[in-house]
Amino acid sequence: MNISKKMNKIGQSPIRKFNPFAIKAEKEGKKIYRLNIGQPDIETPSCFMDAVNNFHEKVIAYSESGGETVLQDAISNYFKAYGMSYTRDDIMITNGGSEALSMVFTSILDPGDEVIIAEPFYTNYHTFVTAAGGNIVPITTKAEDGYDYADAELIESAVTGKTRAIACINPGNPTGRVLTKQDMELIAEIAVKHDLWIIADEVYREFAYDGNEITSFGMLSNVADRVIIIDSVSKRFSACGARVGCLISKNKDIMECALKIAQGRLCCPTLDQIGAAALYNIDRSYYADVKKEYEGRRDAVYEELMKIPGIVCRKPGGSFYIMAKLPIDDVEDFLMYLLTEFEDNGETVMFSPAEGFYATEGLGKNEIRIAYVLKQDDMRRGAQLIRLGLEKYKAR
Ligand SMILES: Cc1ncc(COP(=O)(O)O)c(C=O)c1O
Structure with missing residues (x-):
């Protein structure tokens, strides 16, 4: 076959x-x-299990395709504390960050379209991009140069007529590279110039060491209409098996398209979303x-x-x-x-x-x-x- x-x-x-x-x-x-x-x-913080134990509905029903509102609100509040404003409509709950990435690439790529990403990169991007019909165009980085890729010439040399997006894993998996605000502004400028999506995979957001600031593409208001943030409870809250993540964007088209895919797969697990809402509400200490x-x-x-x-x-x-x-x-x-x-x-x-x-x-x-x-x-x-x-x- x-x-x-x-x-x-x-x-x-x-x-x-x-x-x-x-x-x-x-x-x-x-x-x-x-x-x-x-x-x-x-x-995993015990508030996850507590929230699940306190779920007293008689039926574990499907939740909304876009996610449980209690979780969307918890995520919205989490981002508010970093000075970013997202409403329920901007937040789509997904089965881990993995599903969010699959949804994004399925939504933005036609056969042969390209996504720029610094290599080495999280290996499953091969699967997400290729399964969506696209191709990865890598920018090679090295330990000797601190895995730096925020260089206009380097990035622009990878842009072709088929480029649809630049994906940034920040902080980086597997490199640990943390983008500075200036790095992000440069990438944003290039994205605007070439009309590209910015896929901001920020599942390790809090893990920035040595006094490195927490940065997010969501903090750049001039590219709000082209930024798609990927988030997840897996790493931040050590809850990998909960399979809860989200796709966040102020761009209505991508949210509408993602919703079509979400409706096709009905919903994310209801109980895991209840537990995840408690995680996003955790004390920031x-x-x-x-x-x-x-x-x-x-x-x-x-x-x-x-x-x-x-x-x-x-x-x-x-x-x-x-x-x-x-x-x-x-x-x-x-x-x-x-x-x-x-x-x-x-x-x-x-x-x-x-x-x-x-x-x-x-x-x-x-x-x-x-x-x-x-x-x-x-x-x-x-x-x-x-x-x-x-x-x-x-x-x-
Ligand atoms: C950079 C990055 N993005 C996304 C994911 C997906 O994680 P999950 O589907 O568990 O949220 C991972 C997992 O290792 C990752 O490292």
Whole structure:
């Protein structure tokens, strides 16, 4: 039977495709430090469960396609505290940020249309854009340059007659790059000049370290009609399994189009939305505490990684990922070695090979992405296992 050409272009997620080997190793009794996926070990705030426990309707009915109003209002208030004003009509609740991204690309792309994004980028953009019929046009960034891409010449050289949008993951996954206000103003100027959408994927908004300011494209009023914000409870509130996110825009056309898709899939899970509303209403001191925790984890893993001879790695300014270039040719082969042969005191480690985070053929084969989502000691041990594993792998 036929599978579409566009879907045949997409590979498996590098974040998850080594899972079967990890599960096998675990069955054999090995402990694995899972640094491959952005699944934090931080407890989901209890207000989520409390809100669900206090749901006393006799029927779990469909909710509105655009989302539960109690959640839309909580999100609206959350943004108000950052000086951004969004009404219920501007906020569409989605099944995670992932569905919001799929909706956006389905809404704005015709076959062959292009989306500009800095690489390395969150690998699932391959799936979202390609499944919508579009193509990614990457701007290549490097650790050595701080993963900077806010450069007019660089961005404009990627613009063609088919470009429809520039997507900015800020703070960056996997680079940790945090855009400054000036960076965003420059990108906004280019978007206006070439009539592009700005897709602002800000699911890591609060995770900006070292005194980095929290920035949002929603703060730029001159591009309000072309900005589409992607938000999610997954990372901020450590609630990945709740599958609640949203798509936010003041542009009526995109909201109308997204609603058509939303009506087709009926609604998001009602109970998860009730819990998510409580999360968005949380006391703001929560953000400072969580940020401090991640900052400590980042420092720990960075310090440990820098003990690996020949590693190239930049201390990230935000999100909870770190990219590292290893002194070997093929990190996938190394990861297979770690999962199937290596162990140190019955323990091994898992990361994401970074090739899938690039669109340019051949890049990322010697790079890995680590998610610093475990406690500091576990992060240190995970990085140590990479070092010990590398020593043995190279000595074979
Ligand atoms: C940059 C970015 N955007 C969107 C998502 C989607 O997350 P979710 O669907 O859990 O909200 C992720 C998940 O890792 C991400 O890293």
